[in-house]
Amino acid sequence: MPERPTRRDVIKYGGIAGGAGLLAGCTGGTTPDSAEGTATETPREATTTEPDAAAEAGYSVTMSPVGTVEFEEPPETVFTRLTHHADMAFALGKGDGINAMHAPDYYDSLWNQFVERLPGVTLDWTGLYSSWQAEKEQLYELDSDIHLADPAWVTQLDNWDRSAIEEVAENVGPWFGNSLSDRHQEPSAEWAEGYEYYGLWEQFGLVADAFRERERYEALAAVHNDLLETIEDGLPPESERPSAVMFSSADLETIYAYTLSTPGFLTAHTRPLAPRDAFEGSVESGSTVDFEALLEADPDVVLYLGGMLPTTDMATVRETLASNPVAGEMTAVAEGRVHAQGARYQGPILNLFQLEMTAKQLYPERFGAWPDYENGPYPELPTEERLFDRQRVADIVNGDG
Template structure:
């Protein structure tokens, strides 16, 4: 077997046939032919600077035709401008906000890799179940949390929808490796440090730009030549946010809340609800009051005593929709603990499931709806007591967004 640094001969020939020669990252020509720990619970929040924290799709970066042969360009930080001969057909991803973007653009089955594929396939399909005529299968894909360079050659994806500034945080990857894959396989085109505004390191630190989830989605849609799909979904989101804004009670009347995740109830991770970054794109618009009052950093380990001291009105439980999660058992663990049972959210049966923080656009729509109901049932309708199975079947009159419009956009019925 060739070494990790070896360049497979066949991939090299194909790559140079695509690119017609060596190119540099930031000005790549992709020659596509034709047609959270699972939620990263141990990560701590960074406090890097920001050039934008908007969630609206108002990015000024867009794809443009620039040659007579139909090629076009798209630009994203930290990669820069990339030239495409045609839309990518196969897509490498590392984190699920990028895989979720591909899915939203009708390319879910074109994803070649993602982090914890079987876990996220199970989780995502709990929501896909409610989209008529839409299907998704990520099971068995290459797990790319720590991607191997040789495996990227083998996958031979048309686009690496991943952030090179994050990839090079791993000891196995250097800038030279990033450039090699970009030149000999296909470009990088993604941004991940916007998740919680992590501070980029080394050569990536200069000029790194942060995007809201839907800002980045717009840029990615342009790279795929899927402006119509993006605009259809962005309109659904705008309508949803308008409904939420109209129904939100005054800040003083809002409940206190915390978000937690725990594979083992003995080790509970707490997450913030309103800090900058796309990880809070489903909670920040709803404006709940932080029960910890800023005293707990995102990703910190807390116990029942700390939760009781904060005494939240609502507990949002990350990963509660994953098929292997015993949501009923998690509630019971609180209810049977002499300390946990005293927490207001536990006493009033307001321990609710969540999906994932690294959410794509479709999951973001569902999570905005369900979190609105979990926090403000009087304004947006009761949230059913969930224990297992797919996302609850909300009566049509009580839905905050139209499932059929979303399904049509994914399927290209525009």
């Protein structure tokens, strides 16, 4: 393998050569399931040195399952695997440093549907290395300062094991990511001890600390907290909330249903809104269902995952459902409440938009009606109907506020 450039000597794992403590993971409790449903979520702080400390002291940040990672300067080039991590780096102004992600062209087209509404902000993920089935040799080629990916997930791939993870950490750059918090998945036995689950914004805070971007993080977290407070203040009593389902389908024949309130950051935009589960807990997230099962659940609102993709026409989706003799009988279809959704593996930027859009889709009488969206970028809502300040978010991402 190639020798490491000098810069890699200053971004490394704490104790990477010590053996016994290698990637041992953190100890302690887990994040409460309701953490992202309250406006008072307080992310854990990084362990850092004072700014005027000796250069060799650097700073350190701790995240499960990798444990404590030591840095002497912020990372510049960034490997990611899933979009919640790519969105975090982008939100911190590090978008140009991203060199890999899952399905880059697909997610570039989806994220730009939302980024279109952030004045002066640009995002370009096209042509990056597609890292879903990451190859170790390619990670050497990319030469990333940091790998925003969960090693406990990466080792589920056939071509990765613990020794390969440690090799890349020592010779290329540290791993620093957590993905099994998506729906509180159980890690494999070798990672199980001390594995912690984080809320989306809690993990974002730790990633911000790794990049020394605490100020930018706190500014975005303030926008998020204000949005959550607006939602909490406007929610109707539980008895008045609609029932809802979220599903995705490439052909409206094979249908995958997803839960809306279970723990994990996949529901970070629906759990705070607390709609009633039309399936009443009888369907596990990611299960396939048919139209008969959907009609039996009879949701008041359908959230159509992938509906914000440029290749999706929501008018066609609605027409297809309405023309089906079974699906057309659903209350949501009959009353015109089939709405587009974006992505579940959301980072902070997508989370802000999806909280706003889903609040309007579920509770139009409380938060303003969601436009009759068919396709194209996120609708340009009138200023008085927006639930968060686009210009403020844009300024933070661009480093201007």
